[in-house]
Amino acid sequence: MKALRPLPSVIDYNQLFTSMMKIKPDPSFAIIISLYKQLLLLGLPPNDYSLNIMANCYCRLAQIDLGFSVLANSFKLGYQPDIMFFKTLINGLVYSNNLVNAVKLLDKIVKLGLKPDIFTYGTMFKGLCRTRNHIGALNLLRKMESHGCCIPGVVIYSTIIDCLCKDNLLAKALNLFSEMKTKGIPPDVVTYNTLIRGMFILGQRRDSLQMLTEMLDNAILPNVQTYSTLIDMYCKGGEVAKARALFDSMSKRKLVPNVITYNALLDGYCLRGELHKAEKLMDQMVKDGCKPNVVTFSCLINGYCKSRKIDKVLALLHEMPLKGLTPNVVTYNTIVDALCKDNILSVAYQLLHEMESHGVKPNVITWNSLLDGLCKGEQINEAMTLFREMESNEVIPDIITYNILCDGLCEAGRVGEAMEFFVTLPAKGLHPNLYTYNIIIKGLCKNGNLNEATELLRTMEDNGCPPDACTYNTIIRGFLCGKDVKKALAFVITMRRKGAAADAHTISLFVSLITDHAVGNSDKALIRNFFEI
8 A cells, every 4th residue: 555656545545444342352553553654744734533533543552652642743733632532532532531521521521512322421331430529429410410522321220229339338328219119210130130139248238138139020031140149148148948948949941050050159158068959069060051250169279168177178179270270369369268267277278389380379267277286286386486487478467367476476485476466466567456365365364464464454455355254254264273362353343334244264264262271261262153144
């Protein structure tokens, strides 16, 4: 084309650019830009269509500034960009998550007298909701209504309702739901599915079933997503029989369960320990042409871990690559935790290295499971070594990590080291929780440091972490073991004032002191008074 004389027109180049834009899955944006520059060097002036294509190429390459430079060039050449040109720029801003400027540009083009279509608005709503910006989405909805270019429909309302539900703003979602019905916009199955799921996640099961009833009363038939949500809801509520009945009824409505539906029911069986039924369901799944995914295997693995059938767990883990599936960090963490709880630490270590070799980075949960296994197995030195290895792997310890280590150190009688960890927590940006305080107080009491334990209990309250029954029982037992009955009973009175009660272990210590010859009669009288109280 370039060798022809006279040169082809810009229209011929535009046809070439348009064809190249349609190449799937990866249009040759960079090549189109290169050809466009050659066109300019040949002295062929671009038209508005060429400029629109260039702006689209730059936006698709996330070079938004260059896209706007094309807009400036368009004005210089005397063209008046149309709505499609601006739509291209808005799409570029949305896909680059520059939603603030996308909204500003939309306002400007409306002031210029151009009328955005429903697809332009739809793109912006999807972008805002994808970034969980429900405030921006609601503001845009009001602007859309005031612009008067087009009327928001069920898709836009459903998109915003879904965003609100994902942010647990169910009341706002229901208000928007009522608004759309008042404006004569009938909700569809997607709208109802979103609300049913949102109510279920917030534990409002009865409301979600009422929403289902409303949906059926409005002659809106449930789809696969509806059934999947309901099956998941019943399974998590322990009503697997009802979930199975729903699953079986899908075929009567000629609905084909998808992998999400199967996984929901499979997880229900696993949670109840009905692993034989779970295996049969997985066989049915394969027979029906629904390919199991990582979640499917993870559900089964979790079920077998809870049943402590480690051989079966490892068999499933090794079966996954044969099915073309790569275990994720959740799958590995489930198995590592089960192995550590069964004190099979050597295999747990092997899995840690296997994860790394397969490109799955162990996270803080993985390391915490291993640390807990070592501490529970009284291998505190090995746990400290592993902790240092964890830090060298740039995994940031959380409060659970330190709770595990403090507990292990206290149980090993190394309370001083546990206290060193404890006092450095604020500097690490971590705040001790109730479990942390209880661990340290227990360690101090066990070590005979009762005054320090008492002071720490006061510190708890000052730091907004009120002691619970476990805290008081621990410190009471500490004083009883030290034969300080008066202080123990003083804490009993405080504990009862706080609405807590002595546990069986504490009561048994009081009983044993009554028959202890080393305890004076006055203290025994106080103990008897304790039982009378």
